[in-house]
Amino acid sequence: MQSAVYFSSVRARSFKENKTSRIRRLFDAAGMNKVIRKGDLTAIKLHFGERGNDSFVNPIFVKPIVEMISSLGAKPFLTDTNTLYGGSRANAVDHIQTATEHGFGYTVAGAPVVIADGLRSDFYREVRIDRKHFQKVKIAGEIVGADSMMVISHFKAHLPAGFGGAIKNLGMGCAPAIGKAEQHSTKPIFNAELCTGCRQCMECCPNSAITVQKKISAVNYEVCTGCGKCLRVCQTHAIDFDWFVEVPPFMERLTEYALGAIAGKKDRVGFFNFLLNITPDCDCVPWSDAPLVPDIGILASCDPVAIDQASFDLVNSQTGIENTLLKKNQKPGQDKFQGVWESTLGHIQVEYGSRIGLGNKEYKLIEI
Ligand code: SF4
Ligand code: SF4
16 A cells, blocks of 8 residues: 655746645645645644754745645644754744744745744643653644644755654654653764864854863763764764664654654644755754755655655655765765765654554655
8 A cells, every 4th residue: 555645846837837836736636625624723834944044945835835724714823843952943932033034924924933832842742652662752732732734844864864854844843842852862972083173063062062172072961962963063073973773763762753743633634845955954953055966846745654755765866966965875866865974874764654653655656
């Protein structure tokens, strides 16, 4: 049995083929009118982008989805959860300010912003899932409270998750800070012999967990959240995770949280993945590096596992772009995510997601 994933490319030679038109057709083709019901309070789960980042899903692409949901008699709101670390989205006030600066809200997207886990990320509900790592997971209160949900994801590479798409948007993105901390427990290891003492890791750490004295870096594991930012900035590879020990269980915990985010919403959640600006990093970083492959298109489905598997395959079928962070695996068919973050194991999201009933990694791609 395959799950349907609808795909529309980015090629356009007339107004009928612009992205707004394509999004509307995808909404209809994927059967989103059955997902949304009259009177629903519908959460549109987004990532508003860290200040300085510009590769998040453009709010002008969110507007047609807002309009389609409203036309069905539902009341959509734009939502995300606060970050575990500092930065421009660590509480609801800063978060709404950043979202507004990035064009999310009535003016462009046509719906209000409601931060799902409250002012200080302490508004959540425990949701029973009874899986390997968690009996219960902590999900943001307004995600649990919404009647239906539309999950809009910018598909891109990610360290340490391999890639970020629908599953990560659910798992990490619908968890309050305490739930994010439960998923992360990956801790960086420092190799003093490779450290040049440049202090970049210390300056980028959102939790001030790193101290650099002369050429030796040390991390305070009491406050480190395992976010991986220090790995990304270290030019000498002096920082690493113990990938084979730490990453598989992290990926499984994230996927179990995704299951909790849609619990109680059977057939009431739809997904859009935007395969545009496929950057090496997630939108949590305050920059946007050059895309690894050309823009591909937009996908819609009611299955988070199938849409991520289809997105993963479409990205890997591309030829990598030169002069980007992608230094190997440039050929079609080669894994672009491991090409940029060698030790990541993104496929665990879809494989474990299939095993625990989050969705189906077997899919049928239907181009419209
Ligand atoms: S970024 Fe790397 S080289 Fe620079 S201080 Fe940190 S560990 Fe050392
Ligand atoms: S993983 Fe690195 S950047 Fe992230 S909190 Fe830990 S020490 Fe800081």
